[in-house]
Amino acid sequence: MTLTATADSAVGTKDFIRKHGLWTAEQHAAAELVAARVQEENLRTVRVTTADPHGKLRGKTVLAPLFGSVLRNGIDFSTALYYFDTADGIVYNPFVAGGGLGDHKLNGFPDVVLVPDPLTFTTLPWAPRTGFCLGSVYFNDGTPVPFDGRNQLKAQLAALKENFGFEYLVGLEVEFYLTKLVDAPLSVDALGGPGEPMAPPQVTAIAPGYAYQSDDHQDQIEGVLAVLADHLMGAGLPLRTMEDEWGPGQCEFTFSPMPGLEAADAMLLFRSATKQIARRMGLHATFMCRPGLPSFYASGWHLHQSLVAPDGSNAFASPTELLAPTGLSFIAGIQDHAAAASVFTTPTINGYRRRTPFSLAPDRATWGVDNRAAMLRVQGGPGDPSTHVENRVGEPAANPYFFLTSQLVAGMDGLARSSDPGAPEIEPYSAEHRPLLPKTLMEAVEELRGSALYREALGDGFVDWLLGLKDFEIKRFMEAEGEWNAETVSAWEHREYFAQY
Missing domain, CATH: 3.10.20.70 (Glutamine synthetase, N-terminal domain)
Structure with missing residues (x-):
């Protein structure tokens, strides 16, 4: 041999x-x-x-x-x-x-x-x-x-193609923080162990905040953003825009639309690349939703999505209406199953700190026309071939394969039932006839536990496995903190997620 x-x-x-x-x-x-x-x-x-x-x-x-x-x-x-x-x-x-x-x-x-x-x-x-x-x-x-998220997403993309003839098109819009690394504790008493994360890095802000899309603030970190842009595009990611968000050093990156599996792969590489590149420059990047740092606002992941018909046209677009029937039924399915999908869209305890009224994040399963308070924001309209829907519920730490899978399963259920989402909301935070989204991960896991749709589509074994992981995470949180405090990011959350994500 x-x-x-x-x-x-x-x-x-x-x-x-x-x-x-x-x-x-x-x-x-x-x-x-x-x-x-x-x-x-x-x-x-x-x-x-x-x-x-x-x-x-x-x-x-x-x-x-x-x-x-x-x-x-x-x-x-x-x-x-x-x-x-x-x-x-x-x-x-x-x-x-x-x-x-x-x-x-x-x-x-x-x-x-x-x-x-x-x-x-x-x-x-x-x-x-x-x-x-x-x-x-x-x-x-x-x-x-079956526990492999990429396998699950591929299966649902195949089901969409086989049962409805559509392809899935996705655009990524992701918020995250860049901070300046002061110290990464590596003493033996800070290293933690299995089930106990090491001490989070000590950081300072990299730039001022609270001036939305400030060109001056963005220019202060132009050198960092330039390196990120060069490396991300060099790795083949279709980076489109880089924006200064609200918090100090909070950024929003958007990417050109991609097919579903390609988009999930890109999100995975983007997060890892950003953290690695930042660390090589003496910085710390985090996709934790709301870090436990004073005045650091929550970050979100907005998922833009539409379906592509066999002839290559946008199945959501209509020459005369806001959305074609396909688009209406797809978003109706996402609305109907938004509570159970929360474990997929918002999988951490910390991610639920976005779900508050008048916060530019949704608290109810609503949809609206170019309305940033709605969970589902329709962009486009009659005669616009780029018409699509933006789901604003996700957190940037979500597993991209699970997030996209949850949308496909729910959307296909809406298509199969020719569901109607009802009228769009003008005041989504006041739409009391729409169900509230889970306010905590604890509520979300119970919604998924009882979901017949996700159990049928993904398998009892998969759903129970994922719930077991989340139950264990919740148990550790409760043992450390005793209760959920909606007002304050706990020390447990900051240690658990700030470096990990």
């Missing part, structure tokens, strides 16, 4: 991808181009990654000469990421029957196979000679791991 053959058999499972038919012809063709590019660009390593349940990247760094094997075989990957809550607290016992999750394929904490998607390959401009590739996770028999 040659050295090459030995190396090939040591990575993943030989010919795993072809054996189980996991790629399209387009992906196979892309893989050949990627393998050549790795050599031509003299890359040293390739980061092969996937999203954990909380929307954080986990992966392995592969030396470039072995990446060709990964493109044939996948790479062995631990199931550990499916057992951790937001602080890597171990929620389930992997050493009981079914691996603690009721699936015999998880007996004994086995490896699974991370299969890279060559269509996601890029190089990282801020990390010399480093490639990057996202992937999906499969059991050793070639079946998708």
Whole structure:
């Protein structure tokens, strides 16, 4: 056996991808181009990654000469990421029957196979000679791991195509904070442990705040934004605008519309890239919704979405009406299931601090015409081919695959029932006939627990697994804080989320 053959058999499972038919012809063709590019660009390593349940990247760094094997075989990957809550607290016992999750394929904490998607390959401009590739996770028999968010989103995109003939188009609008790093505590008593995050970094503001879209304030951090823009675009992300928001150092970045899976992949890379680039410049970037810092306002993630018809036209657009019937039914479904979807759109305890009246964030399941108080804000109108809906409920820490999946499941339910969203609201905060959204993660998990729609679409096993992770996170919060205080960001939240996200 040659050295090459030995190396090939040591990575993943030989010919795993072809054996189980996991790629399209387009992906196979892309893989050949990627393998050549790795050599031509003299890359040293390739980061092969996937999203954990909380929307954080986990992966392995592969030396470039072995990446060709990964493109044939996948790479062995631990199931550990499916057992951790937001602080890597171990929620389930992997050493009981079914691996603690009721699936015999998880007996004994086995490896699974991370299969890279060559269509996601890029190089990282801020990390010399480093490639990057996202992937999906499969059991050793070639079946998708149901806890993998990318697998779930792909399944719902396929259902949308098969049942209704539509493609899903998404635009990202994301708020976050840039701060100046003063100290990152690394003393042994600050490091924490499983289920106990390390002490959060000490920071100061990077710029003044409270002057919305101030050109002067943005100019003060132009040097940082320029580096971010160059690196993000260099990594292939379709960055469109960078704006000064409200809080000190609070930014909003928007991206050009992308197909659904591509958009979720982009959101994952964008967050990780921003944190890594900022840290290399002595800064700390956080996508935590509302940091526990004086006068730091909450950040949101606004998800712009529409459907593309088989002929390439916008299925939401109408020549004479605000929205075509397809658009009305889709948003009606999202409205109807907004409470249960909250665990997907707003998965942290901290994220619910946005849900207050007169805050530019929704507190009810409403829709309106270009109305920023509504949960669903329709932009466009009669004769406008760009007509779409913006869901303003999300937090920037949400797992992008879960967020988009939740919209598709609910929207398709609306399409299947030809649902009517009712009249748009002019005063959404006063629309008492519309249901209130969950005000806490505790309320949200109970809504999801009782959702027949999400259980049917995603499976009881998936829903119960995710609820178990959230229940564990809530339990740790309650043990530390005793109760939810709607007015004050707790020390637990700041330590749990400020560095993690």
